[in-house]
Amino acid sequence: MHTVVTRGRWLVACGLLMSGIYFGVSALGSVATASDQATMAMKGPVPAGYARTCGECHMAYPPVLLPAKSWETLMAGLEYHFDDNAELLPDEHAKVLKYLISHAGFEGQGLLQKMQTKAPLRITQLPEFRHEHDELSAAMTTGNPDVISMSNCDACNQDTALARFEEEMIDIPGFGPWED
Amino acid sequence: MITANRLSLTFGCIGILLLGGSVFAAPADDLLNTYLQQGVNTASAEAGKTLWFTDFDGRRCTDCHGDAPVDAGKHVRTAKHIDPMAPSVNALRLTDEKKIEKWFLRNCKWTLKRECSLQEKADVLVWLKEQ
Numbered sequence: 037m038h039t040v041v042t043r044g045r046w047l048v049a050c051g052l053l054m055s056g057i058y059f060g061v062s063a064l065g066s067v068a069t070a071s072d073q074a075t076m077a078m079k080g081p082v083p084a085g086y087a088r089t090c091g092e093c094h095m096a097y098p099p100v101l102l103p104a105k106s107w108e109t110l111m112a113g114l115e116y117h118f119d120d121n122a123e124l125l126p127d128e129h130a131k132v133l134k135y136l137i138s139h140a141g142f143e144g145q146g147l148l149q150k151m152q153t154k155a156p157l158r159i160t161q162l163p164e165f166r167h168e169h170d171e172l173s174a175a176m177t178t179g180n181p182d183v184i185s186m187s188n189c190d191a192c193n194q195d196t197a198l199a200r201f202e203e204e205m206i207d208i209p210g211f212g213p214w215e216d
Numbered sequence: 217m218i219t220a221n222r223l224s225l226t227f228g229c230i231g232i233l234l235l236g237g238s239v240f241a242a243p244a245d246d247l248l249n250t251y252l253q254q255g256v257n258t259a260s261a262e263a264g265k266t267l268w269f270t271d272f273d274g275r276r277c278t279d280c281h282g283d284a285p286v287d288a289g290k291h292v293r294t295a296k297h298i299d300p301m302a303p304s305v306n307a308l309r310l311t312d313e314k315k316i317e318k319w320f321l322r323n324c325k326w327t328l329k330r331e332c333s334l335q336e337k338a339d340v341l342v343w344l345k346e347q
């Protein structure tokens with residue numbers, strides 16, 4: 037009887053120790069991830085899986101261009117995605133959503149400055165996006181056969197995969213580099 | 217020594233066969249078999265062709281894919297370039313089961329405003345395979 041009780045206590049103690057270690061490690065892990073996000077968000081290249089999934093129809097937009105709330109809304113409505121059906125199979129959907137949410141932008145950062153709504157759905161309608169593009173003529177953009185839509189960022193910005201959008205990296209088809 | 221050589225030769229052959237099997241197995245055939253196992257009796261290329269050209273309340277497959285599967289298409293709304301559907305001119309077509317299923321889901325719901333039945337998918341697939 038005595039042995040059984042002792043063994044039981046040992047088991048409980050070991051269990052507590054192991055779970056303590058587990059939660060400790062996982063807490064450390066999540067802290068590291070959070071700090072990585074703050075520094076990596078604008079610099080990390082787009083993963084191949086994400087580029088393949090979303091890039092089949094349009095540029096695979098760097099997640100930092102919209103806040104998490106926007107990505108949640110967009111991903112919940114892929115059946116009616118800007119007048120097209122962009123539904124994904126369940127496993128792909130889960131992976132893409134996870135990547136978008138964990139790398140989303142934050143209000144006040146980059147193009148998300150002066151946001152007018154909490155969950156904007158069109159990057160091209162963001163006030164800061166419009167401000168950054170307000171000196172361009174229609175001939176350079178929507179009237180340009182090699183650009184067609186303001187949503188084709190990579191038609192002119194040569195560094196979109198890194199979500200940098202530096203002015204020195206702009207080359208407008210038929211017009212050349214942009215000089216401010 | 218001879219035994220070792222024979223052994224490596226045997227394993228080499230098995231390896232090549234396995235590799236060949238995985239490279240040359242057609243995902244479209246696998247998917248077609250899945251449809252057949254799920255209750256489709258026979259897949260008809262003729263029915264698939266008919267569906268491809270049918271007008272579903274103002275929308276047709278050919279609106280975006282073009283009239284000839286060997287030619288490139290252009291999305292009727294977004295103007296996105298669409299590579300030819302015919303495997304005879306586009307070796308990458310019908311080589312990925314998940315991709316085929318994903319696009320059946322999207323395009324049936326967009327064009328027919330409902331999901332396609334297993335029979336319809338089997339018919340279209342068997343017709344496209346011949347193109």
